[in-house]
Amino acid sequence: MGSASSMLTQYDIEEVQEHCHNLFSQQEIVSLYQRFCQLDRNAKGFISTDEFLSVPEFAMNPLSQRLLKMVDGLNFKDFVAFLSAFSAKASIQQKIELIFKVYDSDCNGKVSYNDILEVLRDLSGSFMSDEQREQVLTQLLKEAGFSRDAYLTLDNFIKVFGKSGLKMEVEVPVD
CATH class of the missing domain: 1.10.238.10 (EF-hand)
Known part of the structure; x- marks a missing residue:
């Protein structure tokens, strides 16, 4: 998938969909990618602790320090996999x-x-x-x-x- 600033290809979308057990539609993955790119301010291809803490809802969460251990340094594919547990379709x-x-x-x-x-x-x-x-x-x-x-x-x-x-x-x- 290269750097965060590059565009997602159909292959990338399908690969991410498969990685997250098809819990997100292709449109949702594109939206998540846009959000990922907004968070990845330096276009490194992963989201750092500071970038996660820039999300007010995340920073205010009383479990944010525990969650940071799980999410620091996630690339896009793993970011979507992490979020897939929050999908309405997740078991x-x-x-x-x-x-x-x-x-x-x-x-x-x-x-x-x-x-x-x-x-x-x-x-x-x-x-x-x-x-x-x-x-x-x-x-x-x-x-x-x-x-x-x-x-x-x-x-x-x-x-x-x-x-x-x-x-x-x-x-x-x-x-």
């Missing part, structure tokens, strides 16, 4: 896999009590005390059949969240 499993990666910050394939506690801290800020967070988390894990010492795998996450009716979508404006 619940694809959405849960993304959430799991947010929690599994050390990328060891397991989420510990402390990993979840850190995310809760990021999400709740000063609205909850550490003691309140620990009580909520301990109760939640107990109800799901896990102890405080358990490590949750992706399969555990799918079992717990798979029935939740998780709604995680973003609309891609098509020009």
